Amino acid sequence: MSVVFDEKFRTLVDYIQNGIPAIKRTGIRVLEIRDYYVKLIMPLEGNTNHIGMMYAGSLFCIGEISGGVIHGVAFDVNKYVPIVKEVNIKFTRPALTDVTMEVSMDKERAEAIQATAAEKGKADFTMELELKDSGGQVVSRVNGVWQIRPLPPGMKSPMAGE
Amino acid sequence: MSVVFDEKFRTLVDYIQNGIPAIKRTGIRVLEIRDYYVKLIMPLEGNTNHIGMMYAGSLFCIGEISGGVIHGVAFDVNKYVPIVKEVNIKFTRPALTDVTMEVSMDKERAEAIQATAAEKGKADFTMELELKDSGGQVVSRVNGVWQIRPLPPGMKSPMAGE
Numbered sequence: 001m002s003v004v005f006d007e008k009f010r011t012l013v014d015y016i017q018n019g020i021p022a023i024k025r026t027g028i029r030v031l032e033i034r035d036y037y038v039k040l041i042m043p044l045e046g047n048t049n050h051i052g053m054m055y056a057g058s059l060f061c062i063g064e065i066s067g068g069v070i071h072g073v074a075f076d077v078n079k080y081v082p083i084v085k086e087v088n089i090k091f092t093r094p095a096l097t098d099v100t101m102e103v104s105m106d107k108e109r110a111e112a113i114q115a116t117a118a119e120k121g122k123a124d125f126t127m128e129l130e131l132k133d134s135g136g137q138v139v140s141r142v143n144g145v146w147q148i149r150p151l152p153p154g155m156k157s158p159m160a161g162e
Numbered sequence: 163m164s165v166v167f168d169e170k171f172r173t174l175v176d177y178i179q180n181g182i183p184a185i186k187r188t189g190i191r192v193l194e195i196r197d198y199y200v201k202l203i204m205p206l207e208g209n210t211n212h213i214g215m216m217y218a219g220s221l222f223c224i225g226e227i228s229g230g231v232i233h234g235v236a237f238d239v240n241k242y243v244p245i246v247k248e249v250n251i252k253f254t255r256p257a258l259t260d261v262t263m264e265v266s267m268d269k270e271r272a273e274a275i276q277a278t279a280a281e282k283g284k285a286d287f288t289m290e291l292e293l294k295d296s297g298g299q300v301v302s303r304v305n306g307v308w309q310i311r312p313l314p315p316g317m318k319s320p321m322a323g324e
Contacts, residue, residue, distance in 0.1 A: 022209050022217045025187045047184050050320055055184045056226050056246045061219040068212075084218050088250040158212055 005033045011161045012072045016040070016065070019158055023065065026058050037104040038069045044098050054095035059131055059140045063089055066103040066129050067146035068159075074110040077157040080117055080148040085124065087144040097134035103127065113148065122149045167195045173323045174234045178202070178227070181320055185227065188220050199266040200231045206260050216257035216301070221293055225251055225304035228265040228291050233310065236272040239319040242279055242310040247286065249306040259296035265289065275310065284311045 005013060013030045016023075027046055032039040040062055047058035064087050071082040109125075116123035124147045131140040151157055167175060175192045178185075189208055194201040202224055209220035226249050233244040271287075278285035286309045293302040313319055 020211055020217055022188065022211075022220050026184065049182055049184075050230075051243065051245075055182055056249070057219060057223045058184050060222045060226070060249070064218050064222070081213065083213075084253055086250070086252045087218070087222070088248070090248045091246055 003030060003032070005030070008161055009033050009073070012069075012077075012159045015158050016069055016072070023061060026061055028062060028065070031100065033073060036070075036074045036107060036110065037102070038066075038073055039100060039102045040065065040069065042099045042101075044096070052096070054099055054139070056089075056091060059091065059095060059099065060087070060089055062099060062101045063087065063129055063131055063140065063142035064144065066101060066127060066142070067125075067144060070103050070105050070127070071146075071148065072159040074105045074107070075114055075148060077151075077159040079151055080114065081151050081155075081157065083147050083149065085145040085147055087142065090141045091139070092141060093133075093137055093139045095131070095133055095139040099131050099133060099139060101129060101131050103129060117148050117150070122147055165191070165193060167192070170323055171195050171235070174231075174239075174321050177320050178231055178234070185223060188223050190224060190227070193262065195235060198232075198236050198269060198272065199264070200228075200235055201262060201264045202227065202231065204261045204263075206258070214258070216261055218251075218253060221253065221257060221261065221302045222249065222251055224261060224263045225249065225291055225293055225302065226306065228263060228289060228304070229306060229308035232265050232267050232289070233308075234321045236267045236269070237276055237310060239313075239321040241313055242276065243313050243317075243319065245309050245311065247307040247309055249304065252303045253301070254303060255295075255299055255301045257293070257295055257301040261293050261295060261301060263291060263293050265291060279310050279312070284309055 042062040049055040129142040204224040211217040291304040
């Protein structure tokens with residue numbers, strides 16, 4: 001699988017795929033990445049359950065990671081760190097193929113969220129996402145609440161480039 | 163870690179810990195198991211995130227698996243198979259230790275759910291669960307909807323003993 005992306009995203013792509021051991025173990029991959037947009041893929045291989053469909057936890061993973069990856073392409077990673085507060089996932093159809101997730105955010109919304117965090121010390125943001133199979137059918141719907149907080153003093157963001 | 167359980171649960175315990183590769187990779191373990199009750203533990207080691215807490219997806223895993231494990235100790239695994247329909251997880255405190263989850267169900271409720279499945283071909287059930295750290299503090303709250311359906315003809319339950 002050949003993926004072309006801007007050199008400035010090299011550290012972020014490596015961090016998404018390899019930075020957190022439990023995520024790395026799933027084999028998740030970046031398909032497309034640019035400012036304010038990321039597309040990821042979760043392989044079916046290695047992620048099947050007792051009846052041959054994608055395991056619920058691997059679907060959760062590609063849904064939940066959206067908050068971290070949008071942070072990496074839409075927010076100032078040298079100022080803020082993302083956390084997840086709540087996630088709801090509905091399993092609407094069996095996932096029998098690799099599964100993709102696209103996440104994006106308007107520049108204006110990203111700036112407004114960061115303005116709130118700068119003023120109040122933290123800022124919540126919600127997102128609704130669809131997880132799709134290789135035929136484009138929605139297999140899961142994800143709603144979540146994430147939050148950005150100031151990066152602790154002295155901490156270097158693992159998402160930041162050199 | 164030494165765990166004592168009734169010989170009849172040997173196949174189920176092995177299935178919980180090793181049956182689904184993505185779950186096995188987390189290192190989840192059964193601490194206690196008896197009819198209508200299971201206690202599981204998720205190790206912090208191997209499951210940390212970018213800020214040293216337990217990764218959200220590993221917390222989801224020990225919450226979501228509750229539907230499968232309660233099926234194994236409260237329902238007739240030779241007649242029904244469980245699926246998950248929806249899960250909501252709230253991350254209420256940072257999880258900085260191993261995390262445990264206890265799940266139980268009344269015999270009467272389990273029988274009523276199976277009676278519905280026998281009559282209608284499927285039956286939903288909801289559960290609310292608390293995930294706790296080693297100090298007994300709740301780190302996540304999980305609400306979910308699971309469903310049992312008849313085991314497909316010719317399929318042997320992976321949870322059934324010999």
